[in-house]
Amino acid sequence: MxxxxxxxxxxxxxxxxxxxxxxxxxxxxxxxxxxxxxxxxxxxxxxxxxxxxDRQLSKVPRIEQPTLIIWGEQDRIFPQELGYRLEKHIGDNAKLVMIKNAGHAVNIEKPKEFAKNLKSFLIDSRLSPRSKSSSHRHKHFLIWPTS
Structure with a gap:
């Protein structure tokens, strides 16, 4: 600190x-x-x-609901590779969005793009991850790892 x-x-x-x-x-x-x-x-x-x-994805629970992961392309604290690994760990219910020209604080650096992706995910079922019944299931917006 x-x-x-x-x-x-x-x-x-x-x-x-x-x-x-x-x-x-x-x-x-x-x-x-x-x-x-x-x-x-x-x-x-x-x-x-x-x-x-201890950056082990095995400790992250499997999530059944459609899950949006927003990641800064230039995040030096938690590199892109971790975002891709997290998406793969969650599986077909995950949607990873890499925000260009953003670091670890995506929501502060690119608030409009962050909000646009979040809104689209929450409102438009066509943009949700690939799930047959995704429009009838709860959705997750995952902020992990946090600092």
Whole structure:
């Protein structure tokens, strides 16, 4: 967890395809750190280390419902290959969408494209994964892995 404005800038440069906070003053970043990065620091570090060390899809349950997976094409935290492996793990009920020019924070970097894909998936049964009865089943929007 970043504890200084410079470390937070470094994390953002890594997580985003195109960093969004070039001119943000250090005092604002310090306030952000105070609010979001100071509680449960050790637990958060352990969680991040476990995610990096133990990326096993076998622990992800099989999902029977149509499932949308939205992934940033330039995600350096969880590379594309993990998205493709997750889609394969879920099977025919999964639909993977790779968003171009987006990193780990797809919903922040490309909000319109993110919302368009989500809306299409939830509303238009023709865009749902290949399932004979998909229009009569619940749908999942999967955000995994989260940070």
């Amino acid at each position: 970043p504890q200084t404005p410079e470390k937070l800038r470094e994390l953002i440069r890594f997580a985003f395809a195109r960093p969004l906070i070039k001119g943000v003053p250090s005092y604002f970043l310090s306030d952000y750190i105070d609010v979001f990065c100071t509680d449960h620091v050790e637990q958060k570090k352990e969680l991040i280390q476990a995610l990096i060390k």
